[in-house]
Amino acid sequence: MISTLAFCVGLWGDELRPRLLGETLRVGSGNLRLLAGRPLDQLKNGATVTFDFQLTALNETRLIQARTAERFVFSYDLWAERFSVVQLTGRDAKQARAGSSNLVADAAEQWCLERLALSTSTLDRTRPLRLRLEMRADEARRAGQSEPPISLATLIDLFSRPARREQRFWVLESSPFRLDTLK
Amino acid sequence: MRFGLLACLLAIAHAQTPTATPVSLPITPELNVNSKYIVEAVEFRYTKKPVVTPKQVLEIQRMANLEVGQHFVQDRFEGLVKRLKTEYHTYKVRHRIEKGTQPDHVKVIFELERDGFELNAKTSDLKLLYHSKNNFSFGTTVEIGMGGEGALIAGLLTDNDLTLERASGIRGGYRYDAMNRRVRLAVVGETFRTQWNPATRSDAGLYRRRQSLEPSVTIQVFSSLRLKAGVNLQRIETQFPVARFESTHALISSLRYEQGWDLGTNTRTLVGAGYDLRAAARTLGSDFVYARHGFEVGQTLTLPGKQTVILAVTAGTLSGQAPLFERFVLGNSQTLRGWNRFEVAPLGGNRMAHGTAEYRIRGVRLLYDRGAVWNSGQASKVRQSVGAGYTKAGLTCMVAFPLREGHTIPILLLGYNF
Numbered sequence: 001m002i003s004t005l006a007f008c009v010g011l012w013g014d015e016l017r018p019r020l021l022g023e024t025l026r027v028g029s030g031n032l033r034l035l036a037g038r039p040l041d042q043l044k045n046g047a048t049v050t051f052d053f054q055l056t057a058l059n060e061t062r063l064i065q066a067r068t069a070e071r072f073v074f075s076y077d078l079w080a081e082r083f084s085v086v087q088l089t090g091r092d093a094k095q096a097r098a099g100s101s102n103l104v105a106d107a108a109e110q111w112c113l114e115r116l117a118l119s120t121s122t123l124d125r126t127r128p129l130r131l132r133l134e135m136r137a138d139e140a141r142r143a144g145q146s147e148p149p150i151s152l153a154t155l156i157d158l159f160s161r162p163a164r165r166e167q168r169f170w171v172l173e174s175s176p177f178r179l180d181t182l183k
Numbered sequence: 184m185r186f187g188l189l190a191c192l193l194a195i196a197h198a199q200t201p202t203a204t205p206v207s208l209p210i211t212p213e214l215n216v217n218s219k220y221i222v223e224a225v226e227f228r229y230t231k232k233p234v235v236t237p238k239q240v241l242e243i244q245r246m247a248n249l250e251v252g253q254h255f256v257q258d259r260f261e262g263l264v265k266r267l268k269t270e271y272h273t274y275k276v277r278h279r280i281e282k283g284t285q286p287d288h289v290k291v292i293f294e295l296e297r298d299g300f301e302l303n304a305k306t307s308d309l310k311l312l313y314h315s316k317n318n319f320s321f322g323t324t325v326e327i328g329m330g331g332e333g334a335l336i337a338g339l340l341t342d343n344d345l346t347l348e349r350a351s352g353i354r355g356g357y358r359y360d361a362m363n364r365r366v367r368l369a370v371v372g373e374t375f376r377t378q379w380n381p382a383t384r385s386d387a388g389l390y391r392r393r394q395s396l397e398p399s400v401t402i403q404v405f406s407s408l409r410l411k412a413g414v415n416l417q418r419i420e421t422q423f424p425v426a427r428f429e430s431t432h433a434l435i436s437s438l439r440y441e442q443g444w445d446l447g448t449n450t451r452t453l454v455g456a457g458y459d460l461r462a463a464a465r466t467l468g469s470d471f472v473y474a475r476h477g478f479e480v481g482q483t484l485t486l487p488g489k490q491t492v493i494l495a496v497t498a499g500t501l502s503g504q505a506p507l508f509e510r511f512v513l514g515n516s517q518t519l520r521g522w523n524r525f526e527v528a529p530l531g532g533n534r535m536a537h538g539t540a541e542y543r544i545r546g547v548r549l550l551y552d553r554g555a556v557w558n559s560g561q562a563s564k565v566r567q568s569v570g571a572g573y574t575k576a577g578l579t580c581m582v583a584f585p586l587r588e589g590h591t592i593p594i595l596l597l598g599y600n601f
Contacts, residue, residue, distance in 0.1 A: 046280030046289065048215050048257065075215040078282050078289060084216035101216055 016174035018131050020182040024117040025066075027055060027131055029172055032113070035074070035083065035105040039137045039168065043076035043083070050074075050088075050138045054159040055116045057123060058130045060176075065129065066122050069155035072112050077101065083108035087115055089152065125179040135170040136163055215257045222250045223283035223290055229274075230296045239270050247291070255280065255289055264293070271295060297328065312344055312516055312598035316523040317380075320344045320516075320598075324354065332360040336371060344515045344601075346508045347383055347524070347531050350375040350393075367401040369413075382529035388507055390419040391426070399435065407442040411435070415461065419506060431506055432467035436460050449487040456480045461509065473503030491543040501533035502559075511535035513556045513566070516601040520552055521568030521583030521594050532556035534563065548572045548581065572596070 017028045039049045051074060056067040071088040084101035085108050100111050116133075123129065136159075163169040213219070225247040243266050250259060260278050267276045275296040280289045308324040322340030329335060336356040343349035356371030374394045383389065399413025417431040437460070443453040459477040463469040481495035497518070499511050510531030514524035518537045537554030550570045557563035572581025581596040 046215075046217050046255075046257075073214045075217060077216045078280060079220065079287060086214050 016131050016133055016172045018129075018174050018177055018182060020120070020179065021117070023120050025057065025120055025123075025131065025179075025182075026117060027113055027133060027174070028110070029113060029133070031172070032106075032109040032135075032170075034109055034135060034137065034170065037168075039074075040105075043074055044078075046076070046078055048073050048075045051112065052136045052138065052155055052158060053112060053116055054134045054155065055118050056132045056134075057118055058132055059124075060128050062130075065124075066118050066120075067156065068116060068118050069152055069159060070112070070115055071155060072115075074108065085111055087112075089155065120179060123179055128176040128178055130176050131174040133170075133172045134159055135172075137168045215255070217255050217280060217289060218257065220255050220283075220287050220289045222253055222255050223285060223288035225251060225291045225293070227293045227295065230294075240267065243267055243270070247293070250291065255291070260291055267293065267295070273297060308338070310340075310598070310600045312596065312601045314344060314516060315593075315595040316525075317343045317349075317515075320601075326358075332364070334358055336369075343378075345512065345517070347380075347510060347512060347529075348508060349378040349380075350508075351378070352376055356397075365403045368399075369401070370396070370398040372396045380525050380529070382525040383507075384530065386423060387530050389422045390429075390506070391422050393417055393419040393506075393508070397435070407440055409439045409441075411437045411439075414467070417506075429470040429506075430468055431463055431471045431509075432469035433461045433463035433473075434467070449485070451485040453483040453485075454481070455483075463503075463505070471504050471506055473501060473505035473509065475499065475501045475505060475509050489543075489545045491541075493539070493541040493543070496538045497535070498537070499535045500559075505533075507531065511556050513537055513554050516596055516598075518552060519554050519566055519568050519585075520550065520570045520581065520596065521585040522566055523594065527566060528556045532558050534559055536563075543574070546573050546575050548574060548579075550583075552583075570596075 015029050015031045019026050019028060034051060035043070039051075042049050051072045052069065053072065054067060054069040057065045059065050069089065073086045073088055075084045075086075076082075077084060080102060082102045083105060084099065085103065086097050086099035088097065098115070100108075103111060113133075118131075225244075227244060227247075243263055247260070247263050250256075264276050264278050267274075275294075277294045277296075278291060279294070280291050282288075283290050308322075310320070310322045312320040314320070320340075320342045322338065322342060324336060324338030327335040327337065334357070336354065336358060338354040339352070340354070341349065341351035352373060352375035354371055354373040356369060358367055358369035358371075360367050372395065374392070376392055377390060379389055395415060395417040397413055397415045399411055401409060401411040403409050413435050415431075415433045415435050417433075419429050419431060421427055421429055437457060439455070439457045441453065441455040443451060445451050457477075457479045459475075461473075461475040463471050463473050465472055477497070477499040479495065479497040481493065484492040484494075486492065501509060501511065507530070510533060512524050512528070512531050513519045513535060514522035514527040518539070519527060535554070535556045537552070537556075539550060539552045541548060541550040543549075548571065550572075551567070552570075553565060553567045555563040555565045567586040568583055569586060570581055570583030572579055572583075577600050579596065579598060579601065582593050583596065584591055584593045
């Protein structure tokens with residue numbers, strides 16, 4: 001019964017640290033811990049687990065000002081005992097996949113965060129903003145080698161719907177900040 | 184100079200450690216990093232293997248075995264899992280991989296766990312008895328698996344052996360095993376219609392029906408020790424002097440210990456002991472107030488040459504005012520075999536002690552029973568009996584004689600699992 005309940009780990013507050021890199025907003029977090037519990041069990045059984053990420057910038061009234069979404073497929077090397085991540089989202093369907101292997105759990109999670117880049121071109125640099133990071137694990141989804149890159153629109157559509165009952169999801173949010181104060 | 188050389192060696196060693204730094208994957212990386220490994224073996228593990236393996240499943244197993252020696256490709260095994268699911272509707276099918284025995288090899292394991300309705304009729308739950316004095320008794324219980332650890336319980340019986348009455352009726356319930364089957368939660372309801380032997384006096388508190396509901400929890404404290412606790416709620420419809428309903432609400436608990444030891448080649452001993460308590464009180468809403476204690480201890484010694492020696496002692500006390508089904512009985516298929524229980528004590532007793540010794544060799548059984556059932560404050564009369572029989576695959580044919588002076592009529596016992 002418990003397994004069918006929705007899981008949500010809401011970690012509100014300063015767990016998400018925004019930083020500016022050129023014209024993009026990036027995030028860092030020391031408290032992601034996606035690779036635990038059932039997804040981790042599944043990875044250690046040699047299966048892949050798909051994680052979808054959505055990063056949104058919200059204004060004071062919590063209206064979305066900008067967003068980006070990415071899909072990552074994790075696997076666990078049984079012999080090396082390290083994680084491997086492949087990014088499936090492509091702006092262009094022909095775009096080659098990016099990936100990284102030989103990662104410990106934290107590094108694999110951080111690698112995903114580094115791939116999330118939010119354009120600041122549409123954001124007001126003087127108004128307070130918040131960043132919100134939503135993540136969903138799709139353990140039932142077994143990503144095959146023939147998996148095509150997923151479009152940003154599809155992912156945003158996916159996050160517009162509530163998580164399925166058996167789907168684990170996580171939400172992290174930053175404290176309010178202004179772009180012009182970020183380094 | 185030395186330190187410089189050492190630093191150089193350390194730097195080289197560090198650079199050669201494969202897991203030290205993340206490695207960027209090629210342009211089109213494999214989604215599952217384990218696809219670089221070779222499949223060493225494929226195993227199919229069942230929680231409960233079906234009696235017959237369908238032809239289609241044999242084909243799937245053959246296809247899975249074709250993957251041995253190839254690189255692990257998750258897609259192919261996912262495809263086989265889907266096919267297995269269509270063949271085995273009542274199973275949860277999963278696959279996982281483990282490290283193989285050789286480096287860079289993996290084992291693929293298909294796990295099939297029973298997950299649907301399942302009719303489980305254990306032969307141990309079937310009892311059939313013919314008693315030359317008391318006619319037939321029959322009882323059976325089946326469990327209908329609900330998937331996972333739950334099961335429905337259903338049964339029917341007509342018993343004229345263990346209690347003073349002939350109880351005929353049905354039982355139904357539900358049980359759920361939790362904590363790796365160390366805890367069992369159960370609720371069982373029964374409804375019986377009763378018939379009485381003419382030897383049982385009509386003013387003794389006869390009833391025509393009784394219904395019971397028994398929620399209980401059984402805990403396997405250790406592998407050898409089991410504790411059961413619960414409540415037995417019964418309603419009986421009395422016959423005399425007028426028809427009315429009375430309640431018997433009792434707390435029940437039992438403790439069972441069973442441990443076996445190997446004493447040598449083909450020699451094994453099994454020691455068991457048990458205690459049962461049924462306590463009915465007004466605070467539980469019971470019209471009867473009583474406490475019934477039962478004790479048993481026994482030993483089974485298995486010897487070479489298919490020989491078995493069984494020694495067992497049971498005893499019980501009953502205080503207070505209890506309905507007839509709680510009173511102790513001797514002279515049935517379990518105790519004082521050779522005696523008729525209505526001849527020993529037509530109303531049972533509130534004190535009981537019984538011992539049995541049995542020797543079996545290759546199915547042939549020789550037994551000696553000795554016991555007494557009486558009421559407190561009255562003198563007890565010890566009775567004895569001997570019997571001989573043959574048991575094969577649960578079927579038993581036995582003749583038992585009461586040891587007494589004068590005319591003796593043997594009792595014939597025939598049946599299955601008694």
